[in-house]
Amino acid sequence: MYSQPVSCSSIIAQTTRPFVSFHQQLGCFHSDWHQHKWGQFIYAEKGCIHINSREKHILIPGWYGVWVPANTEHQIWSNHSQLSIRSVCFPVTDNVASLHQSIVVFPISSLLREMIHYTEKWSHGPNNDGQALTFLRAFQDLLPEAIEKSIVTQLPSTNHQKLLPVITYIHAHLAQPISFMWLASEFGFSARTLSRLFTQQLGTSFSSYCKIARIMRALELIEIGCDNVSQLAAAVGYESLATFSNNFLEICGHRPLQFIRSKRTKWLTR
Incomplete structure (x- = not known):
């Protein structure tokens, strides 16, 4: 089965905006090992996503989300042909401890699901960055409560x-x-x-x-x-x-x- 290579390092490096919004039906894919200065939220639709860190192998079931703290080296991949991935990377305030600790998988509420779908509009070109960052701060504020319902779908490496x-x-x-x-x-x-x-x-x-x-x-x-x-x-x-x-x-x-x-x-x- 063909696995599409995706360079997350290049996507981050090429952005001129204070955040990244990525929405795509990738199917089977694998990314490079990379890290970034922003926190990252990833949402899986119609398939599982796997994340490798240097210490763990993490599974994100379809319709679940995962939070990857800033400066965490990781690799993302999937072997599901219908997989759609939705992701946003953005700066995180220092006063939210749960967003600076470790990779965590959790179920997504209807509200968070609609909010991540809304961010797709920013993946298509220029927009009001100030408005987007205000929206992402509201999104960030909802994450700690969601993370409290995290599931342990990870194995040590x-x-x-x-x-x-x-x-x-x-x-x-x-x-x-x-x-x-x-x-x-x-x-x-x-x-x-x-x-x-x-x-x-x-x-x-x-x-x-x-x-x-x-x-x-x-x-x-x-x-x-x-x-x-x-x-x-x-x-x-x-x-x-x-x-x-x-x-x-x-x-x-x-x-x-x-x-x-x-x-x-x-x-x-x-």
């Missing part, structure tokens, strides 16, 4: 040479039960050593890592049309539907069926 093959195996086999003891033996670790590596290198346990990875995979499957909860649970390695539903609720704030129905409604109204 590592460059540890012995741990990387283990992580690769986990992601390739999320549809199957994965025994920690077998995994340690297969990759030449004692159970204690592998457990310590997960804690030291990733800051989490093996079970927590797998739980989040499975739910992130489920979110991707939902985006490509899997809307049967039982099939979805089985596809990401759950034998217990109740456990899958509880873990999905813990991470996403909704039961799987509720999440799917909400997403279906948004597809029909856009």
Whole structure:
């Protein structure tokens, strides 16, 4: 599948305005590694967006938003052919702590959704920059409350040479039960050593890592049309539907069926 390269560095460098508004149906794409002096809000429609930072891999489900603080090095990509991306970069006031901390994913209210759609008018050429900045300050003021409802669709990254093959195996086999003891033996670790590596290198346990990875995979499957909860649970390695539903609720704030129905409604109204 072809992935369109997008140079976010060039888009930022070429702007002569005190903000950037970017709205485009990109489909499958990948950006360069970049950072900018402004905060960035990104909204995904009809597909997931992935963000890599130096410490984490973050998944943004369709119809969700993500905030990227200023001066955060990151890369953006998607493998969804119908994806539309909406983004604004703008200066952020210093007194909003939650906008200066870390990348965060959160559901978007109807008001924020309409506001981000409104900013598309600024992506087509000259406009009243003062009016736009006033609007973006109002937009900024709504973000802290939205961020309070953030979801944990992110996994820590590592460059540890012995741990990387283990992580690769986990992601390739999320549809199957994965025994920690077998995994340690297969990759030449004692159970204690592998457990310590997960804690030291990733800051989490093996079970927590797998739980989040499975739910992130489920979110991707939902985006490509899997809307049967039982099939979805089985596809990401759950034998217990109740456990899958509880873990999905813990991470996403909704039961799987509720999440799917909400997403279906948004597809029909856009």
